[in-house]
Amino acid sequence: MADSITLQIQRYRPEEEDEPVWQSFEVPRRDEWMVLDGLNYIKDNLDGSLSYRWACRMGVCGSCGMVVNGEPVLTCATYLSELGPGPVRIEPLKGFPVVRDLVGDIQDFIDKLASVKPWIIRDEEQPLSEGEYLQTPEELAEYKQHSMCINCMLCYSACPIYALEPDFIGPAAIALAQRYNLDSRDQGAAQRMEVLSQHEGIWCCTFVGECSVVCPKNVDPAAAIQRYKVKATAEWFKSLLMPWSKR
Amino acid sequence: MNRPEGPNSFPRADRAAVNPSYRLYHPKWYRERYPIFWWLERFAYGKFITRELTSLAVGYAAVLLMFEIWVLSEGQQAYTRFQELLVSPPVLIFHGVGLLFLLFHSVTWLNLAPKALVVHLGRKRIPDAAVLFGHYAAWLVATALVVWYLVGR
Numbered sequence: 418m419a420d421s422i423t424l425q426i427q428r429y430r431p432e433e434e435d436e437p438v439w440q441s442f443e444v445p446r447r448d449e450w451m452v453l454d455g456l457n458y459i460k461d462n463l464d465g466s467l468s469y470r471w472a473c474r475m476g477v478c479g480s481c482g483m484v485v486n487g488e489p490v491l492t493c494a495t496y497l498s499e500l501g502p503g504p505v506r507i508e509p510l511k512g513f514p515v516v517r518d519l520v521g522d523i524q525d526f527i528d529k530l531a532s533v534k535p536w537i538i539r540d541e542e543q544p545l546s547e548g549e550y551l552q553t554p555e556e557l558a559e560y561k562q563h564s565m566c567i568n569c570m571l572c573y574s575a576c577p578i579y580a581l582e583p584d585f586i587g588p589a590a591i592a593l594a595q596r597y598n599l600d601s602r603d604q605g606a607a608q609r610m611e612v613l614s615q616h617e618g619i620w621c622c623t624f625v626g627e628c629s630v631v632c633p634k635n636v637d638p639a640a641a642i643q644r645y646k647v648k649a650t651a652e653w654f655k656s657l658l659m660p661w662s663k664r
Numbered sequence: 665m666n667r668p669e670g671p672n673s674f675p676r677a678d679r680a681a682v683n684p685s686y687r688l689y690h691p692k693w694y695r696e697r698y699p700i701f702w703w704l705e706r707f708a709y710g711k712f713i714t715r716e717l718t719s720l721a722v723g724y725a726a727v728l729l730m731f732e733i734w735v736l737s738e739g740q741q742a743y744t745r746f747q748e749l750l751v752s753p754p755v756l757i758f759h760g761v762g763l764l765f766l767l768f769h770s771v772t773w774l775n776l777a778p779k780a781l782v783v784h785l786g787r788k789r790i791p792d793a794a795v796l797f798g799h800y801a802a803w804l805v806a807t808a809l810v811v812w813y814l815v816g817r
Binding site (some may be wrong): 558627 | 780
Protein backbone atom coordinates (compact mmCIF):
# COMPACT_ATOMS: atom_id res chain seq x y z
CA MET A 418 0.00 0.00 0.00
CA ALA A 419 1.29 3.48 -0.89
CA ASP A 420 2.46 5.52 2.06
CA SER A 421 0.77 8.70 0.85
CA ILE A 422 -2.53 9.65 -0.71
CA THR A 423 -3.69 12.70 -2.68
CA LEU A 424 -6.52 14.78 -1.31
CA GLN A 425 -8.17 17.02 -3.90
CA ILE A 426 -9.84 19.74 -1.95
CA GLN A 427 -12.31 22.31 -3.16
CA ARG A 428 -10.92 25.70 -2.20
CA TYR A 429 -12.92 28.89 -2.19
CA ARG A 430 -11.22 32.02 -0.96
CA PRO A 431 -13.70 34.82 -1.66
CA GLU A 432 -11.00 37.47 -1.62
CA GLU A 433 -9.08 35.61 -4.37
CA GLU A 434 -11.59 33.61 -6.42
CA ASP A 435 -15.02 34.13 -7.91
CA GLU A 436 -15.72 30.43 -7.85
CA PRO A 437 -14.15 27.36 -6.22
CA VAL A 438 -10.98 25.75 -7.54
CA TRP A 439 -9.39 22.37 -6.81
CA GLN A 440 -6.15 22.06 -4.94
CA SER A 441 -4.24 18.81 -4.39
CA PHE A 442 -2.29 17.87 -1.27
CA GLU A 443 -0.24 14.76 -0.54
CA VAL A 444 -0.85 13.45 2.95
CA PRO A 445 0.45 10.33 4.72
CA ARG A 446 -1.77 7.31 4.33
CA ARG A 447 -2.15 5.55 7.64
CA ASP A 448 -4.55 2.74 8.41
CA GLU A 449 -5.97 4.46 11.47
CA TRP A 450 -6.45 7.85 9.81
CA MET A 451 -9.84 9.28 8.99
CA VAL A 452 -10.38 11.85 6.24
CA LEU A 453 -10.47 14.47 8.99
CA ASP A 454 -6.97 13.45 10.08
CA GLY A 455 -5.80 14.12 6.53
CA LEU A 456 -7.38 17.58 6.60
CA ASN A 457 -5.79 18.30 9.98
CA TYR A 458 -2.43 17.23 8.57
CA ILE A 459 -2.80 19.75 5.76
CA LYS A 460 -3.86 22.47 8.18
CA ASP A 461 -0.96 21.78 10.54
CA ASN A 462 1.81 21.10 8.01
CA LEU A 463 1.00 22.22 4.49
CA ASP A 464 -1.50 25.09 4.36
CA GLY A 465 -2.78 26.71 7.52
CA SER A 466 -5.36 28.72 5.58
CA LEU A 467 -7.52 25.67 4.79
CA SER A 468 -10.91 26.18 6.41
CA TYR A 469 -13.30 23.47 7.57
CA ARG A 470 -15.42 22.63 10.59
CA TRP A 471 -14.80 19.94 13.13
CA ALA A 472 -15.04 19.51 16.86
CA CYS A 473 -15.50 16.17 18.60
CA ARG A 474 -13.67 13.81 16.19
CA MET A 475 -15.93 10.93 17.28
CA GLY A 476 -19.16 11.15 15.27
CA VAL A 477 -21.16 12.99 17.90
CA CYS A 478 -21.03 16.73 17.23
CA GLY A 479 -22.06 16.60 13.57
CA SER A 480 -19.68 19.40 12.56
CA CYS A 481 -17.38 17.69 10.08
CA GLY A 482 -19.87 16.64 7.39
CA MET A 483 -18.44 17.01 3.88
CA VAL A 484 -18.87 15.46 0.46
CA VAL A 485 -16.10 12.89 -0.03
CA ASN A 486 -15.86 11.27 -3.45
CA GLY A 487 -19.43 12.42 -4.11
CA GLU A 488 -20.90 10.99 -0.90
CA PRO A 489 -21.98 13.12 2.05
CA VAL A 490 -20.14 11.66 5.06
CA LEU A 491 -18.78 12.55 8.47
CA THR A 492 -15.07 12.98 7.77
CA CYS A 493 -14.25 11.87 11.32
CA ALA A 494 -15.93 8.52 10.66
CA THR A 495 -14.59 7.76 7.18
CA TYR A 496 -11.28 5.91 6.91
CA LEU A 497 -8.87 7.25 4.32
CA SER A 498 -7.72 3.69 3.70
CA GLU A 499 -11.21 2.68 2.58
CA LEU A 500 -11.27 5.24 -0.21
CA GLY A 501 -9.03 3.35 -2.60
CA PRO A 502 -5.70 4.56 -3.91
CA GLY A 503 -6.96 8.12 -4.38
CA PRO A 504 -7.17 10.85 -5.26
CA VAL A 505 -9.89 11.60 -2.73
CA ARG A 506 -12.11 14.54 -3.66
CA ILE A 507 -13.42 16.60 -0.76
CA GLU A 508 -16.13 19.25 -1.19
CA PRO A 509 -18.37 21.18 1.18
CA LEU A 510 -21.90 19.91 1.78
CA LYS A 511 -24.20 20.49 -1.19
CA GLY A 512 -27.18 22.78 -0.93
CA PHE A 513 -25.56 25.35 1.34
CA PRO A 514 -23.80 28.53 0.20
CA VAL A 515 -20.04 28.20 0.60
CA VAL A 516 -18.49 30.73 2.94
CA ARG A 517 -14.93 29.57 2.54
CA ASP A 518 -13.22 26.34 1.39
CA LEU A 519 -15.19 23.51 3.01
CA VAL A 520 -17.32 25.71 5.25
CA GLY A 521 -20.96 26.18 4.30
CA ASP A 522 -23.39 28.72 5.70
CA ILE A 523 -25.86 26.66 7.74
CA GLN A 524 -28.05 29.50 9.00
CA ASP A 525 -30.92 28.35 6.80
CA PHE A 526 -30.97 24.99 8.55
CA ILE A 527 -30.76 26.61 11.98
CA ASP A 528 -33.75 28.86 11.18
CA LYS A 529 -35.81 25.98 9.81
CA LEU A 530 -34.97 23.78 12.77
CA ALA A 531 -36.20 26.47 15.15
CA SER A 532 -39.40 26.90 13.12
CA VAL A 533 -40.57 23.35 13.94
CA LYS A 534 -40.15 23.95 17.70
CA PRO A 535 -37.87 21.01 18.50
CA TRP A 536 -38.52 20.94 22.21
CA ILE A 537 -41.18 19.53 24.50
CA ILE A 538 -44.27 21.72 24.53
CA ARG A 539 -46.77 21.37 27.37
CA ASP A 540 -50.20 22.95 27.59
CA GLU A 541 -49.56 23.22 31.30
CA GLU A 542 -46.42 22.20 33.15
CA GLN A 543 -47.09 19.92 36.09
CA PRO A 544 -45.65 21.15 39.40
CA LEU A 545 -42.20 19.89 40.37
CA SER A 546 -43.74 18.21 43.40
CA GLU A 547 -45.43 15.72 41.05
CA GLY A 548 -42.05 14.51 39.84
CA GLU A 549 -40.84 13.60 36.36
CA TYR A 550 -42.95 12.90 33.31
CA LEU A 551 -42.64 9.14 33.21
CA GLN A 552 -42.44 7.04 30.07
CA THR A 553 -42.68 3.35 29.35
CA PRO A 554 -39.97 1.66 27.26
CA GLU A 555 -42.53 1.34 24.44
CA GLU A 556 -43.21 5.09 24.52
CA LEU A 557 -39.48 5.78 24.41
CA ALA A 558 -39.05 3.39 21.48
CA GLU A 559 -41.62 5.38 19.47
CA TYR A 560 -39.32 8.39 19.05
CA LYS A 561 -35.85 7.24 20.07
CA GLN A 562 -34.63 6.59 16.53
CA HIS A 563 -35.39 10.17 15.47
CA SER A 564 -33.80 11.56 18.64
CA MET A 565 -30.39 10.29 17.53
CA CYS A 566 -30.03 13.15 15.01
CA ILE A 567 -26.79 15.09 15.49
CA ASN A 568 -27.68 17.93 13.06
CA CYS A 569 -24.82 17.00 10.74
CA MET A 570 -26.88 18.03 7.68
CA LEU A 571 -25.66 15.16 5.52
CA CYS A 572 -29.32 14.52 4.75
CA TYR A 573 -29.69 18.06 3.37
CA SER A 574 -26.65 17.53 1.20
CA ALA A 575 -28.09 14.28 -0.21
CA CYS A 576 -31.54 15.75 -0.80
CA PRO A 577 -31.98 17.12 -4.35
CA ILE A 578 -35.28 18.66 -3.34
CA TYR A 579 -33.60 20.91 -0.79
CA ALA A 580 -31.18 22.13 -3.46
CA LEU A 581 -33.98 22.69 -5.97
CA GLU A 582 -36.58 24.10 -3.55
CA PRO A 583 -34.70 26.21 -1.02
CA ASP A 584 -37.87 26.80 1.02
CA PHE A 585 -38.17 23.09 1.84
CA ILE A 586 -37.82 22.66 5.59
CA GLY A 587 -35.73 19.58 4.95
CA PRO A 588 -35.19 16.08 6.32
CA ALA A 589 -33.49 16.61 9.68
CA ALA A 590 -35.80 19.40 10.83
CA ILE A 591 -38.88 17.31 10.00
CA ALA A 592 -37.39 14.20 11.64
CA LEU A 593 -36.71 16.21 14.78
CA ALA A 594 -40.23 17.62 14.72
CA GLN A 595 -41.49 14.04 14.56
CA ARG A 596 -39.16 13.13 17.41
CA TYR A 597 -41.15 15.51 19.63
CA ASN A 598 -44.55 14.74 18.07
CA LEU A 599 -44.07 11.08 18.96
CA ASP A 600 -42.92 11.84 22.49
CA SER A 601 -45.66 10.94 24.97
CA ARG A 602 -44.69 13.95 27.13
CA ASP A 603 -45.23 16.45 24.33
CA GLN A 604 -48.44 18.32 23.54
CA GLY A 605 -47.20 20.56 20.72
CA ALA A 606 -48.12 18.45 17.67
CA ALA A 607 -50.83 20.90 16.54
CA GLN A 608 -48.38 23.83 16.66
CA ARG A 609 -45.85 21.93 14.59
CA MET A 610 -48.47 20.81 12.12
CA GLU A 611 -49.06 24.43 11.12
CA VAL A 612 -45.49 24.49 9.81
CA LEU A 613 -45.07 20.90 8.67
CA SER A 614 -48.34 20.59 6.74
CA GLN A 615 -47.41 23.48 4.44
CA HIS A 616 -46.10 22.79 0.96
CA GLU A 617 -42.60 23.76 2.17
CA GLY A 618 -43.00 21.18 4.92
CA ILE A 619 -43.67 17.53 4.24
CA TRP A 620 -45.34 17.97 0.86
CA CYS A 621 -42.18 19.23 -0.82
CA CYS A 622 -40.63 15.82 -0.20
CA THR A 623 -40.96 13.47 -3.16
CA PHE A 624 -39.36 10.57 -1.30
CA VAL A 625 -36.02 10.28 -3.01
CA GLY A 626 -34.92 8.49 0.16
CA GLU A 627 -31.21 9.34 0.06
CA CYS A 628 -31.48 11.33 3.30
CA SER A 629 -31.95 8.06 5.16
CA VAL A 630 -29.19 6.30 3.22
CA VAL A 631 -26.51 8.85 4.15
CA CYS A 632 -27.64 9.39 7.75
CA PRO A 633 -24.76 8.28 10.02
CA LYS A 634 -27.10 7.74 12.97
CA ASN A 635 -29.87 5.76 11.25
CA VAL A 636 -32.42 8.46 12.07
CA ASP A 637 -34.37 7.62 8.90
CA PRO A 638 -35.75 11.08 8.11
CA ALA A 639 -37.43 9.76 4.95
CA ALA A 640 -39.60 7.47 7.06
CA ALA A 641 -40.38 10.29 9.48
CA ILE A 642 -41.60 12.48 6.62
CA GLN A 643 -43.70 9.78 4.95
CA ARG A 644 -45.28 8.83 8.27
CA TYR A 645 -46.11 12.44 8.92
CA LYS A 646 -47.74 12.62 5.48
CA VAL A 647 -50.01 9.74 6.49
CA LYS A 648 -50.83 11.48 9.77
CA ALA A 649 -51.47 14.87 8.12
CA THR A 650 -53.76 13.25 5.55
CA ALA A 651 -55.69 11.44 8.28
CA GLU A 652 -56.02 14.71 10.22
CA TRP A 653 -57.26 16.48 7.09
CA PHE A 654 -59.91 13.82 6.50
CA LYS A 655 -60.89 14.00 10.15
CA SER A 656 -61.31 17.76 9.98
CA LEU A 657 -63.37 17.34 6.79
CA LEU A 658 -65.70 14.69 8.22
CA MET A 659 -65.85 16.07 11.74
CA PRO A 660 -65.25 19.83 11.49
CA TRP A 661 -66.38 20.29 15.07
CA SER A 662 -63.62 18.01 16.45
CA LYS A 663 -60.49 19.54 17.92
CA ARG A 664 -57.20 18.75 16.18
CA MET B 665 -22.47 53.66 26.46
CA ASN B 666 -19.97 56.00 24.78
CA ARG B 667 -18.65 54.79 21.44
CA PRO B 668 -15.11 55.58 20.33
CA GLU B 669 -14.81 57.98 17.41
CA GLY B 670 -13.86 56.82 13.89
CA PRO B 671 -15.32 55.23 10.75
CA ASN B 672 -15.06 51.66 12.09
CA SER B 673 -16.27 52.46 15.57
CA PHE B 674 -19.84 51.34 14.79
CA PRO B 675 -20.36 47.86 16.28
CA ARG B 676 -20.56 45.20 13.56
CA ALA B 677 -23.94 43.88 14.67
CA ASP B 678 -25.34 47.41 14.35
CA ARG B 679 -23.88 47.74 10.86
CA ALA B 680 -25.73 44.58 9.87
CA ALA B 681 -28.94 46.03 11.25
CA VAL B 682 -28.49 49.30 9.32
CA ASN B 683 -27.65 47.58 6.03
CA PRO B 684 -29.43 44.22 5.62
CA SER B 685 -27.18 43.23 2.70
CA TYR B 686 -24.13 43.35 4.96
CA ARG B 687 -23.42 39.94 6.44
CA LEU B 688 -21.00 39.57 9.29
CA TYR B 689 -17.63 38.14 8.29
CA HIS B 690 -18.97 36.70 5.01
CA PRO B 691 -18.38 39.16 2.21
CA LYS B 692 -19.18 36.82 -0.64
CA TRP B 693 -20.76 33.39 -0.61
CA TYR B 694 -20.45 30.94 -3.46
CA ARG B 695 -23.80 29.44 -4.44
CA GLU B 696 -23.47 26.42 -6.65
CA ARG B 697 -25.99 26.17 -9.46
CA TYR B 698 -27.71 22.81 -9.24
CA PRO B 699 -27.24 20.92 -12.52
CA ILE B 700 -30.25 20.10 -14.71
CA PHE B 701 -29.01 16.53 -14.96
CA TRP B 702 -28.69 16.12 -11.20
CA TRP B 703 -30.60 12.83 -11.46
CA LEU B 704 -27.66 11.28 -13.35
CA GLU B 705 -25.22 12.00 -10.53
CA ARG B 706 -26.22 9.09 -8.30
CA PHE B 707 -27.80 5.75 -9.13
CA ALA B 708 -30.42 6.33 -6.43
CA TYR B 709 -31.46 9.64 -8.01
CA GLY B 710 -31.88 7.91 -11.39
CA LYS B 711 -33.94 5.16 -9.78
CA PHE B 712 -36.11 7.77 -8.10
CA ILE B 713 -36.75 9.63 -11.36
CA THR B 714 -37.56 6.32 -13.11
CA ARG B 715 -40.00 5.46 -10.33
CA GLU B 716 -41.72 8.80 -10.70
CA LEU B 717 -41.85 8.69 -14.50
CA THR B 718 -43.16 5.13 -14.61
CA SER B 719 -46.20 6.29 -12.65
CA LEU B 720 -47.38 7.50 -16.07
CA ALA B 721 -47.71 3.84 -17.06
CA VAL B 722 -49.99 3.27 -14.06
CA GLY B 723 -52.13 6.22 -15.12
CA TYR B 724 -52.19 4.99 -18.71
CA ALA B 725 -53.34 1.51 -17.62
CA ALA B 726 -56.19 3.02 -15.62
CA VAL B 727 -57.30 5.26 -18.52
CA LEU B 728 -57.06 2.31 -20.94
CA LEU B 729 -59.32 0.20 -18.72
CA MET B 730 -61.91 2.98 -18.48
CA PHE B 731 -61.75 3.52 -22.22
CA GLU B 732 -62.29 -0.20 -22.81
CA ILE B 733 -65.40 -0.14 -20.62
CA TRP B 734 -66.69 2.85 -22.57
CA VAL B 735 -66.04 1.05 -25.89
CA LEU B 736 -67.94 -1.95 -24.53
CA SER B 737 -70.93 0.29 -23.93
CA GLU B 738 -70.78 1.33 -27.58
CA GLY B 739 -71.74 -2.15 -28.79
CA GLN B 740 -70.23 -5.45 -29.96
CA GLN B 741 -68.87 -4.08 -33.25
CA ALA B 742 -66.94 -1.24 -31.64
CA TYR B 743 -65.56 -3.57 -29.00
CA THR B 744 -64.37 -6.11 -31.60
CA ARG B 745 -62.60 -3.34 -33.54
CA PHE B 746 -60.92 -2.16 -30.33
CA GLN B 747 -59.77 -5.68 -29.47
CA GLU B 748 -58.28 -6.05 -32.96
CA LEU B 749 -56.36 -2.82 -32.37
CA LEU B 750 -55.07 -4.13 -29.03
CA VAL B 751 -53.52 -7.25 -30.60
CA SER B 752 -51.78 -5.37 -33.42
CA PRO B 753 -47.95 -5.69 -33.14
CA PRO B 754 -47.15 -1.99 -32.47
CA VAL B 755 -49.77 -1.79 -29.72
CA LEU B 756 -48.60 -5.10 -28.26
CA ILE B 757 -45.00 -3.83 -28.11
CA PHE B 758 -46.14 -0.52 -26.62
CA HIS B 759 -48.19 -2.31 -23.96
CA GLY B 760 -45.38 -4.78 -23.27
CA VAL B 761 -43.01 -1.91 -22.48
CA GLY B 762 -45.79 -0.21 -20.52
CA LEU B 763 -46.26 -3.38 -18.47
CA LEU B 764 -42.56 -3.41 -17.57
CA PHE B 765 -42.79 0.22 -16.47
CA LEU B 766 -45.92 -0.56 -14.49
CA LEU B 767 -44.27 -3.50 -12.74
CA PHE B 768 -41.17 -1.43 -11.94
CA HIS B 769 -43.32 1.31 -10.44
CA SER B 770 -45.45 -1.15 -8.49
CA VAL B 771 -42.50 -3.02 -6.99
CA THR B 772 -40.52 0.10 -6.07
CA TRP B 773 -43.66 1.73 -4.66
CA LEU B 774 -44.62 -1.31 -2.58
CA ASN B 775 -41.06 -1.59 -1.27
CA LEU B 776 -41.43 1.90 0.20
CA ALA B 777 -44.66 1.10 2.04
CA PRO B 778 -43.02 0.13 5.39
CA LYS B 779 -41.35 3.55 5.51
CA ALA B 780 -44.74 5.24 5.57
CA LEU B 781 -46.77 2.81 7.64
CA VAL B 782 -46.27 2.09 11.31
CA VAL B 783 -48.70 -0.63 12.34
CA HIS B 784 -49.25 -1.64 15.94
CA LEU B 785 -50.82 -4.84 17.21
CA GLY B 786 -51.76 -3.98 20.74
CA ARG B 787 -48.61 -2.43 22.22
CA LYS B 788 -46.29 -4.21 19.81
CA ARG B 789 -45.08 -2.71 16.58
CA ILE B 790 -45.40 -4.91 13.52
CA PRO B 791 -41.97 -5.36 11.86
CA ASP B 792 -41.38 -3.61 8.53
CA ALA B 793 -40.92 -6.99 6.80
CA ALA B 794 -44.44 -8.03 7.84
CA VAL B 795 -45.90 -4.76 6.50
CA LEU B 796 -44.08 -5.35 3.22
CA PHE B 797 -45.26 -8.96 3.06
CA GLY B 798 -48.83 -7.81 3.68
CA HIS B 799 -48.68 -5.46 0.71
CA TYR B 800 -47.30 -8.11 -1.64
CA ALA B 801 -49.83 -10.64 -0.36
CA ALA B 802 -52.68 -8.21 -1.03
CA TRP B 803 -51.30 -7.60 -4.54
CA LEU B 804 -51.07 -11.33 -5.21
CA VAL B 805 -54.60 -11.99 -3.91
CA ALA B 806 -56.04 -9.16 -6.05
CA THR B 807 -54.19 -10.49 -9.11
CA ALA B 808 -55.35 -14.05 -8.42
CA LEU B 809 -58.97 -12.87 -8.15
CA VAL B 810 -58.74 -11.10 -11.52
CA VAL B 811 -57.11 -14.15 -13.16
CA TRP B 812 -59.73 -16.45 -11.61
CA TYR B 813 -62.52 -14.21 -12.93
CA LEU B 814 -61.03 -14.05 -16.43
CA VAL B 815 -60.07 -17.72 -16.75
CA GLY B 816 -62.65 -19.46 -14.62
CA ARG B 817 -65.85 -17.67 -15.60
